[in-house]
Amino acid sequence: MILFYFLFYAETILAQQPPQPEDVNVPGTNFLDHNSPISSYFGQEFLKENIPFIDIPDANIQEIYYYRWSTLAGHLRYITPGTGYILTEFLQPVGYAEAYNTIDAAAGHQIDEARWLRGSFYAGDYIQVYTRGPGNTTQYTNWITDAAYRRAQVNGDVEFLTSQLDGFLRMWDEWDFVFDEDAGLYYYTPLYDAQEYSLPDYVDAAETNDTAIQFQGPDTYRPSHNAYMVGNARAVSETAKLAGQNSVAANFTNLADALETAMYEHLWNPDQQFFVDVIRPDNPNLTQLQGREEVGLFPFRFGIGLEDKYCTSPSEELFDPQGFYTTYAPATLEVRNEYYSATKPNSYCCYWNGQSWPFSTAHVLKSLASMYRSNNCSLVAEKYYQYLSIYATTQHKDGAPYVAESHYPDIDEWSGDSFNHSEHYDHSTNNDDVITGLLGLVPRLDDVLQFSPIIPSNWTYFALENITLARPRNFSSVTLGIYSDVARGGAIDCPEAIEIYGSSNRLLARLDPFDTCVPNELNTISFNTTVESDFLSVTMYKKENLFVGICELQVWVPPDRTSGIYYAVDAVLTGAEVIFNSTGSRATPNGAVVGSFQVGSKVLFSGVYDAGISTKAKEIVVNAMDGDTVLSLPPTDGLFTTVSLQVDLLPGSNFVAVMMESGYDAVELEYLLVV
Numbered sequence: 001m002i003l004f005y006f007l008f009y010a011e012t013i014l015a016q017q018p019p020q021p022e023d024v025n026v027p028g029t030n031f032l033d034h035n036s037p038i039s040s041y042f043g044q045e046f047l048k049e050n051i052p053f054i055d056i057p058d059a060n061i062q063e064i065y066y067y068r069w070s071t072l073a074g075h076l077r078y079i080t081p082g083t084g085y086i087l088t089e090f091l092q093p094v095g096y097a098e099a100y101n102t103i104d105a106a107a108g109h110q111i112d113e114a115r116w117l118r119g120s121f122y123a124g125d126y127i128q129v130y131t132r133g134p135g136n137t138t139q140y141t142n143w144i145t146d147a148a149y150r151r152a153q154v155n156g157d158v159e160f161l162t163s164q165l166d167g168f169l170r171m172w173d174e175w176d177f178v179f180d181e182d183a184g185l186y187y188y189t190p191l192y193d194a195q196e197y198s199l200p201d202y203v204d205a206a207e208t209n210d211t212a213i214q215f216q217g218p219d220t221y222r223p224s225h226n227a228y229m230v231g232n233a234r235a236v237s238e239t240a241k242l243a244g245q246n247s248v249a250a251n252f253t254n255l256a257d258a259l260e261t262a263m264y265e266h267l268w269n270p271d272q273q274f275f276v277d278v279i280r281p282d283n284p285n286l287t288q289l290q291g292r293e294e295v296g297l298f299p300f301r302f303g304i305g306l307e308d309k310y311c312t313s314p315s316e317e318l319f320d321p322q323g324f325y326t327t328y329a330p331a332t333l334e335v336r337n338e339y340y341s342a343t344k345p346n347s348y349c350c351y352w353n354g355q356s357w358p359f360s361t362a363h364v365l366k367s368l369a370s371m372y373r374s375n376n377c378s379l380v381a382e383k384y385y386q387y388l389s390i391y392a393t394t395q396h397k398d399g400a401p402y403v404a405e406s407h408y409p410d411i412d413e414w415s416g417d418s419f420n421h422s423e424h425y426d427h428s429t430n431n432d433d434v435i436t437g438l439l440g441l442v443p444r445l446d447d448v449l450q451f452s453p454i455i456p457s458n459w460t461y462f463a464l465e466n467i468t469l470a471r472p473r474n475f476s477s478v479t480l481g482i483y484s485d486v487a488r489g490g491a492i493d494c495p496e497a498i499e500i501y502g503s504s505n506r507l508l509a510r511l512d513p514f515d516t517c518v519p520n521e522l523n524t525i526s527f528n529t530t531v532e533s534d535f536l537s538v539t540m541y542k543k544e545n546l547f548v549g550i551c552e553l554q555v556w557v558p559p560d561r562t563s564g565i566y567y568a569v570d571a572v573l574t575g576a577e578v579i580f581n582s583t584g585s586r587a588t589p590n591g592a593v594v595g596s597f598q599v600g601s602k603v604l605f606s607g608v609y610d611a612g613i614s615t616k617a618k619e620i621v622v623n624a625m626d627g628d629t630v631l632s633l634p635p636t637d638g639l640f641t642t643v644s645l646q647v648d649l650l651p652g653s654n655f656v657a658v659m660m661e662s663g664y665d666a667v668e669l670e671y672l673l674v675v
């Protein structure tokens with residue numbers, strides 16, 4: 001047993017129901033129909049609790065609006081107590097995803113969209129996976145800090161925002177390795193700007209047609225990546241100002257200004273009247289690429305270039321059929337370019353030399369809104385609406401709402417759309433563009449935005465299965481996803497009656513008949529009282545001639561922040577195989593323990609609450625900040641022993657990772673105690 005002592009700030013939070021928006025009991029208005037617009041979509045209870053409802057005289061945009069909220073619901077994943085929710089890019093896990101199946105590339109879009117959910121913890125949890133947790137923020141270029149700041153403009157939570165400042169600063173520094181001091185710009189390959197097969201790649205491979213070069217591309221100074229970093233720097237600056245850290249704020253304003261200036265100097269091409277790419281290798285004069293790419297339109301959404309001399313010509317290119325204006329516009333490369341392709345050479349998903357990508361369209365919609373609101377750029381409102389309409393039309397397949405990876409620019413078909421993989425791809429925004437773009441709700445930090453809320457206080461509840469819990473837990477409800485297909489002629493439906501038992505066959509709830517059951521939804525069954533149990537049994541009685549189907553069973557328990565104990569058995573484990581050996585363990589009354597770490601193993605405790613002062617540790621990484629204190633784990637001759645150290649924790653929820661490095665190949669870890 002290895003015991004870590006930290007200073008502990010006690011706080012009791014009960015969360016035995018599934019988390020709900022904090023303001024779920026505030027009665028709102030019900031002018032609009034909150035049922036039929038979402039009646040054919042997944043996650044209706046979630047949608048009713050969380051989304052703003054709209055009613056606009058454009059059925060196309062309105063239909064896609066509700067569809068996209070439903071797909072977002074499908075991408076939310078509850079990870080562990082303490083970590084909470086993340087958003088995935090793909091519904092099925094992909095091999096190249098990082099911790100918890102996260103991918104940082106479109107996290108900015110995902111946060112931009114999720115900031116409108118009434119449950120603020122969805123985006124808040126997800127942000128912290130990057131600012132404090134194991135999310136990898138240099139896998140791909142990203143604007144997570146910028147999005148986190150703009151999310152605070154919606155929910156007004158300045159306290160949360162400023163509490164993330166340390167993480168923002170770390171994330172900023174992480175990009176130093178690709179900052180070119182001479183050019184004053186960042187560079188990265190187009191592949192890790194999330195855009196393989198881009199123009200620089202084809203130009204670099206011009207003499208060879210080498211597909212490996214066309215795939216990854218050369219290190220390139222791009223308008224996209226550098227604009228993201230300007231946005232991030234300004235967000236750090238604003239956050240630091242709110243935190244009273246004025247010299248940090250001043251430094252980041254300077255960093256943002258310098259980077260923006262370098263973009264005008266090196267990436268703005270006066271002849272093409274566009275922000276363009278500059279390939280880095282063997283290019284000491286920073287010669288600019290010939291050819292306009294959609295990434296050249298990204299800077300405007302970050303407030304860059306909103307003057308006539310920069311924005312008028314790019315906005316015109318969006319409506320030029322030789323520019324970006326295709327049937328399913330915008331294309332990712334201008335049509336007149338020699339490397340533009342309206343098709344693909346093979347079945348590989350991702351070509352960024354012409355295909356229409358929702359990822360990029362979402363950036364462009366925001367740029368159009370910024371251009372319009374700047375009163376420069378010669379843009380009329382209809383132009384914005386035109387693009388939003390095309391985007392809604394694009395998001396269909398066989399006549400039904402649909403979004404995949406990329407769409408042919410002129411053919412009515414998705415080009416990046418593989419089975420069991422691309423469906424309902426979450427790599428863009430749509431609803432943020434309807435709300436802040438089309439409907440014009442521009443959030444500010446000193447405003448509170450309120451939408452017509454519905455309060456589904458009557459979640460019905462039910463379940464069927466035997467659970468043995470890892471250790472005794474206090475809980476007061478069980479939530480079941482109940483399947484039914486009788487409406488379309490199947491034989492599976494809600495059960496007739498349901499009983500839930502705890503330890504010693506104690507009856508916790510009985511619903512007979514179970515007439516509150518809502519099929520194909522989460523049904524929560526509350527008990528009369530909170531029970532402590534390591535056993536749970538759900539018995540369901542089927543209706544005559546029908547069967548019962550359960551998709552999901554949830555047991556929500558309150559985090560125990562009074563004892564400050566975080567059990568390894570509840571932590572997230574990564575790395576090498578973990579062998580359980582509970583002999584002699586005292587971790588939990590029923591002996592649950594995490595045992596025998598190998599080299600490379602990691603135990604991640606999340607949601608650690610504290611406000612402490614201390615030294616750092618090498619094998620202890622807190623909130624993904626570099627640790628430098630060596631944690632000594634001496635041989636214990638097969639006995640359990642405790643080790644303590646002091647570590648800095650931030651106010652609020654912390655991530656504490658215990659890393660196993662060489663020399664510690666047989667460590668059993670029971671828990672972390674914060675005192």
Ligand SMILES: *[C@@H]1O[C@H](CO)[C@@H](O)[C@H](O)[C@H]1NC(C)=O
Pocket residue numbers: 136137138139140
């Ligand atoms: C993040 O991803 C990049 C690219 O895959 C990788 O080189 C790097 O090691 C990762 N960083 C962390 C902290 O996992």
Ligand SMILES: *[C@@H]1O[C@H](CO)[C@@H](O)[C@H](O)[C@H]1NC(C)=O
Pocket residue numbers: 206207208209
């Ligand atoms: C590269 O591909 C282009 C287009 O297919 C072709 O015109 C050109 O001849 C090829 N070049 C080489 C060196 O193979």
Ligand SMILES: *[C@@H]1O[C@H](CO)[C@@H](O)[C@H](O)[C@H]1NC(C)=O
Pocket residue numbers: 247248251
């Ligand atoms: C601000 O930048 C200056 C100059 O690089 C540096 O000396 C100073 O430490 C920075 N201040 C803060 C608070 O980061």
Ligand SMILES: *[C@@H]1O[C@H](CO)[C@@H](O)[C@H](O)[C@H]1NC(C)=O
Pocket residue numbers: 283284285
């Ligand atoms: C860079 O510019 C200088 C000065 O104009 C010129 O002499 C040199 O040939 C250029 N180098 C390259 C690689 O184009």
Ligand SMILES: *[C@@H]1O[C@H](CO)[C@@H](O)[C@H](O)[C@H]1NC(C)=O
Pocket residue numbers: 306307308373374375376
């Ligand atoms: C619009 O252009 C004017 C004149 O160049 C400039 O002063 C102003 O800041 C621009 N507006 C925005 C939002 O950048």
Ligand SMILES: *[C@@H]1O[C@H](CO)[C@@H](O)[C@H](O)[C@H]1NC(C)=O
Pocket residue numbers: 092093420
């Ligand atoms: C979809 O992918 C998941 C994850 O790889 C796999 O478990 C599942 O069997 C696949 N489903 C189908 C229908 O292929």
Ligand SMILES: *[C@@H]1O[C@H](CO)[C@@H](O)[C@H](O)[C@H]1NC(C)=O
Pocket residue numbers: 458
């Ligand atoms: C729960 O919702 C259903 C369906 O909208 C409604 O019929 C029922 O009256 C509601 N029950 C309560 C207690 O509000």
Ligand SMILES: *[C@@H]1O[C@H](CO)[C@@H](O)[C@H](O)[C@H]1NC(C)=O
Pocket residue numbers: 466467537
């Ligand atoms: C389910 O619970 C019953 C007690 O209610 C027990 O006898 C049985 O072994 C359990 N089955 C499983 C698979 O846990």
Ligand SMILES: *[C@@H]1O[C@H](CO)[C@@H](O)[C@H](O)[C@H]1NC(C)=O
Pocket residue numbers: 472473474532560
């Ligand atoms: C359950 O709650 C009771 C009363 O608050 C407490 O004494 C007990 O320690 C809790 N048990 C667990 C496992 O948290």
Ligand SMILES: *[C@@H]1O[C@H](CO)[C@@H](O)[C@H](O)[C@H]1NC(C)=O
Pocket residue numbers: 507508509510528
């Ligand atoms: C819960 O309370 C209700 C009302 O007091 C009672 O009728 C019911 O039997 C109780 N259920 C259980 C499982 O104790």
Ligand SMILES: *[C@@H]1O[C@H](CO)[C@@H](O)[C@H](O)[C@H]1NC(C)=O
Pocket residue numbers: 581582583584638
């Ligand atoms: C489990 O640990 C005990 C005590 O250290 C040891 O005697 C036993 O051999 C271990 N069992 C396994 C399967 O490793």
